[in-house]
Amino acid sequence: MVSQELLDILACPSCKGDLHYDAANDTLTCMNRHCPECGMPVDDAGVCQSPECGKKSENFVGLRYRVEDDIPIMLIYEAEKLPLGEQVIEK
Numbered sequence: 001m002v003s004q005e006l007l008d009i010l011a012c013p014s015c016k017g018d019l020h021y022d023a024a025n026d027t028l029t030c031m032n033r034h035c036p037e038c039g040m041p042v043d044d045a046g047v048c049q050s051p052e053c054g055k056k057s058e059n060f061v062g063l064r065y066r067v068e069d070d071i072p073i074m075l076i077y078e079a080e081k082l083p084l085g086e087q088v089i090e091k
């Protein structure tokens, strides 16, 4: 169980987005668009913002962070990648 105080200050380490806490499964999920290769954020054109990656994608992933002993593991490379499916890019 993660305290509300901690939840209030936590953000996705990749995109700094809001996290959804699933108390039943003890996971924190960011459903913003991330690069499926490296988990870093992508820009409006779908291009990864990591200079080492820079991959252009059409399908993106959300990131799910697990919680161990009440400590959220806020590491991008440890996060589970969740397919977000096709995204509608507003023109």
Ligand SMILES: [Zn+2]
Pocket: 012, 013, 014, 015, 016, 017, 030, 031, 032, 034, 063
């Ligand atoms: Zn994120």
Ligand SMILES: [Zn+2]
Pocket: 035, 036, 037, 038, 039, 040, 048, 049, 050, 053, 054, 055
């Ligand atoms: Zn990438």
